[in-house]
Amino acid sequence: MKINIFKYAAPATFYPLAGKMIPWFMWAAALLGIAGLYYSFFEAPLADYQQGQSYKIMFIHVPTAWMSMFIYVVMAMWAASGLIWNTRLSAMMAKSLAPTGALFAFLALVTGAVWGKPTWGTWWVWDARLTSELILFFLYIGFIALGAAIEDPRRAAKATGLLALVGIVNVPIIYFSVIWWSTLHQPPSLKLNESTMGVEMLISILLMTLCFWSYTIGVALSRVRTEILQRESKTDWVAALVQEGEKK
Amino acid sequence: MSIAEALDMGRYSVYVWSCYGLTLFCIIVELVWLKQHRKMVWQRVCRMVRMTKRQKDEAQV
Numbered sequence: 146m147k148i149n150i151f152k153y154a155a156p157a158t159f160y161p162l163a164g165k166m167i168p169w170f171m172w173a174a175a176l177l178g179i180a181g182l183y184y185s186f187f188e189a190p191l192a193d194y195q196q197g198q199s200y201k202i203m204f205i206h207v208p209t210a211w212m213s214m215f216i217y218v219v220m221a222m223w224a225a226s227g228l229i230w231n232t233r234l235s236a237m238m239a240k241s242l243a244p245t246g247a248l249f250a251f252l253a254l255v256t257g258a259v260w261g262k263p264t265w266g267t268w269w270v271w272d273a274r275l276t277s278e279l280i281l282f283f284l285y286i287g288f289i290a291l292g293a294a295i296e297d298p299r300r301a302a303k304a305t306g307l308l309a310l311v312g313i314v315n316v317p318i319i320y321f322s323v324i325w326w327s328t329l330h331q332p333p334s335l336k337l338n339e340s341t342m343g344v345e346m347l348i349s350i351l352l353m354t355l356c357f358w359s360y361t362i363g364v365a366l367s368r369v370r371t372e373i374l375q376r377e378s379k380t381d382w383v384a385a386l387v388q389e390g391e392k393k
Numbered sequence: 394m395s396i397a398e399a400l401d402m403g404r405y406s407v408y409v410w411s412c413y414g415l416t417l418f419c420i421i422v423e424l425v426w427l428k429q430h431r432k433m434v435w436q437r438v439c440r441m442v443r444m445t446k447r448q449k450d451e452a453q454v
Contacts, residue, residue: 374438378437
């Protein structure tokens with residue numbers, strides 16, 4: 146049996162599919178979050194020999210920082226797909242990911258500052274890693290503001306799409322900043338083929354990352370459904386959906 | 394280890410719990426905002442659909 150995935154690029158077919166997927170991702174996020182918190186507090190070592198128990202902030206800070214970068218890459222990919230193939234759903238997906246990406250960038254910055262105070266003795270330094278992450282947060286805010294400022298959805302999608310694509314250059318800068326420049330921030334503990342971290346700590350971080358990833362998909366799908374409703378409000382299928390909803 | 398000792402986080406309780414608390418708070422705010430926004434959009438779309446239907450019915454009469 147052949148499944149035509151392009152069928153789901155149409156808002157009318159994607160809308161009900163997204164509705165069915167949201168509870169699965171939200172439940173997965175809840176279960177992964179519980180498992181991640183259990184590992185973080187009960188399985189991972191009680192304290193770090195240098196940082197004491199303040200290192201537990203890592204289980205929130207690292208996944209939120211990863212998510213802020215990862216969401217931006219996915220958002221830029223959707224934006225590029227929208228610009229190349231002119232598909233409505235791609236632009237809506239990019240728009241739906243931006244607020245959650247901004248939220249994770251904000252959380253990465255704040256938890257980093259709170260972790261920095263007891264370990265570095267300061268809330269903030271203008272080093273390469275922190276500054277480039279702050280730029281990422283501003284890129285998200287710029288993307289959201291630009292989209293909101295342009296009334297015509299097609300023009301807004303083009304302008305925000307271009308901004309997303311230009312801003313993607315910042316993502317490798319954030320990642321490699323600790324290698325390219327001398328910064329207060331520590332170099333990456335986790336690489337593709339090696340890790341300097343204990344297994345329990347690694348499992349905790351991965352579980353929390355998967356939790357945030359599931360949460361992001363669930364929230365983005367929910368947001369894209371609302372966006373579809375707004376943009377397609379004059380179509381027959383939305384009218385039928387509303388009448389069906391009112392009968393219930 | 395007692396519960397008080399566990400919550401104290403080796404004197405880093407303010408730093409650790411504020412991070413976890415803020416994250417949870419932000420997630421809850423985002424979910425509530427999402428639900429409110431969807432409800433508002435749904436009501437607006439319902440009104441629009443009803444109005445269009447009424448206009449069509451009136452045109453037919």
